[in-house]
Amino acid sequence: MDFDWQWLFLAVPLVFGLGWLAARMDLHQLSREQRESPKAYIKGLNLLLNEQQDKAIDAFIEAVQNDPDTCDLHFALGNLFRRRGEYERAVRVHEHLLKRADLPQSDRERAQQALAQDFMKAGLFDRAEKAWEALLGSSFDSDARLALLTLHERSRHWQRATHEAEQLEKAGTGSYANRIAHHWCERAIELDNDKHSVEADEAVRQARAVAPHAARPLVLAGLRAAASAQYTQALELWTLLVSRHPDVFCLIAIKYAEAARAGGESLHALGQLQRLYEASPRLDLLSALALLDPAGHRKRLADHLQREPSLAASRALLKLRAASSATAASADSDVALENQAIDHALAAASKPLQRYRCAACGFEAQQYFWQCPGCHGWDTFPPRRLDEL
Numbered sequence: 001m002d003f004d005w006q007w008l009f010l011a012v013p014l015v016f017g018l019g020w021l022a023a024r025m026d027l028h029q030l031s032r033e034q035r036e037s038p039k040a041y042i043k044g045l046n047l048l049l050n051e052q053q054d055k056a057i058d059a060f061i062e063a064v065q066n067d068p069d070t071c072d073l074h075f076a077l078g079n080l081f082r083r084r085g086e087y088e089r090a091v092r093v094h095e096h097l098l099k100r101a102d103l104p105q106s107d108r109e110r111a112q113q114a115l116a117q118d119f120m121k122a123g124l125f126d127r128a129e130k131a132w133e134a135l136l137g138s139s140f141d142s143d144a145r146l147a148l149l150t151l152h153e154r155s156r157h158w159q160r161a162t163h164e165a166e167q168l169e170k171a172g173t174g175s176y177a178n179r180i181a182h183h184w185c186e187r188a189i190e191l192d193n194d195k196h197s198v199e200a201d202e203a204v205r206q207a208r209a210v211a212p213h214a215a216r217p218l219v220l221a222g223l224r225a226a227a228s229a230q231y232t233q234a235l236e237l238w239t240l241l242v243s244r245h246p247d248v249f250c251l252i253a254i255k256y257a258e259a260a261r262a263g264g265e266s267l268h269a270l271g272q273l274q275r276l277y278e279a280s281p282r283l284d285l286l287s288a289l290a291l292l293d294p295a296g297h298r299k300r301l302a303d304h305l306q307r308e309p310s311l312a313a314s315r316a317l318l319k320l321r322a323a324s325s326a327t328a329a330s331a332d333s334d335v336a337l338e339n340q341a342i343d344h345a346l347a348a349a350s351k352p353l354q355r356y357r358c359a360a361c362g363f364e365a366q367q368y369f370w371q372c373p374g375c376h377g378w379d380t381f382p383p384r385r386l387d388e389l
Helices: 005-049 051-066 072-083 087-098 105-122 126-131 141-154 158-170 179-193 197-210 215-225 230-244 246-262 267-281 281-294 294-307 310-328 334-352
Strands: none
Touching: 005 267, 072 087, 072 105, 087 105, 105 126, 105 141, 126 141, 141 158, 158 179, 179 197, 179 215, 179 246, 179 310, 215 246, 215 294, 230 246, 230 267, 246 267, 267 281, 281 294, 294 310, 310 334
8 A cells, every 4th residue: 555645744734733732731831830839939928927827838838739849838838837846747848858869969958957957946856966967068067066066065975065166166167165165174073973083183184275264174173172182272273263254253262261271371362352352242252251250251241231232141141140149148039039030031032132044045043054054055154143233
C-alpha cells in the first residue's frame, strides 16, 4: 500500500496546533497558580500583622498546598508554629524541607538552623545539640557554636564550653576571656568537691591567666588560700580585688576580716575596710568592721542609718540596743517582748530586700550567683542587695 503524502501535510499543522493549545493551557495553569500563591501569601502576612496567628497559619497552609515547592512558605509556616509553641508541627515542617533532594544548599542550611531552634525551644537539648553540630563549618557556624556554648554551659560540660568559646574568639566574634575564666572556676569548684585539690589549684591558675583582671578568679583564689590557712596570700589576693573590683570585694568582706584576724593583720585590715566604707558605705563592710572592732559597731551603725537609711540597718541597730538593754539590771520583760516583736516585723519587711537581682531578667535570689539561674547570663547580678541599689 502506497503512503499518501497528502496526509502528512495535513498532520503537521494538526500536531502543531495541538502542541500550541497544550502549551497555552499549561501556561494558563501556571499563571493562575502563580497568582493564587502570592494572594494566599499576602493574605497570611496581613493576618499575621493583625496578630491573628490562627488564621495566618490556615492561610499559609493553603498557600503551601497550592505551591508545595516554595521554600519561603514552609519557613514562614514553621516559624509561626514555633512562635505558638507548636514545636512538633514546626519540626515536621522543617524536617520535610530537609528531606527534599532538590533543596539548594543555602535553604538546606537555613532549614537545619530552624530545626535546631525548634529543638531548643522544645527543651530537647540532646537533639538540638546534634542539629547545631550539623551546621558547624556552614554559613551558620558562629550561630551554631554560640548555641552549643550555651548548651554545654547548661549541662555543665565546662571543657566543651571552653572549646566553643575559644573557637568563637578565633573567629573574631568578640572576647570570651571572662566567660572562659568562669568555666575554669566552675571546674575548680567541681575538682575541689571531688577532693582533687592540686587539679583545682591549676584550674584557678588557668582562670587567672585567661582573664587577669576578672573578679571571680581572685575571689576563688583567696577563698582557697584562706581555707588552707595561707592568710597572707589570701589578703594579698583580696587587696588586689579591692583595687580592681571594690563592689565585688563586699561579697567576701567578712571572709577578709576573718583571714586578717587569723593572720594577725587586724589593724591593717581595719584601716583598709574603713577607707573602703568611706568611699562606698555598705552593710557588708560594717559587718566586717564589727569583727575587727566590735566596740565601735553600734556607733557606726547609727551613723550609717542616718547616711544610708534602710530596713536592714534599722534591724541591726535595734538588735544591738535590745542586746544591751537585756543585760542591764533594769531590763523589763515587756520591753524585751516589744523589741522582739519589732525585730520580727523588720525582719519580715526587709527580707524581700535582702536579695540580689539579675539585671538582665530580674531573677532574684538570697545568695549571689555568678551565672543567673534564670537567663544563664554571666556577671548579670550586681553585687549589691536590693535595699542598697
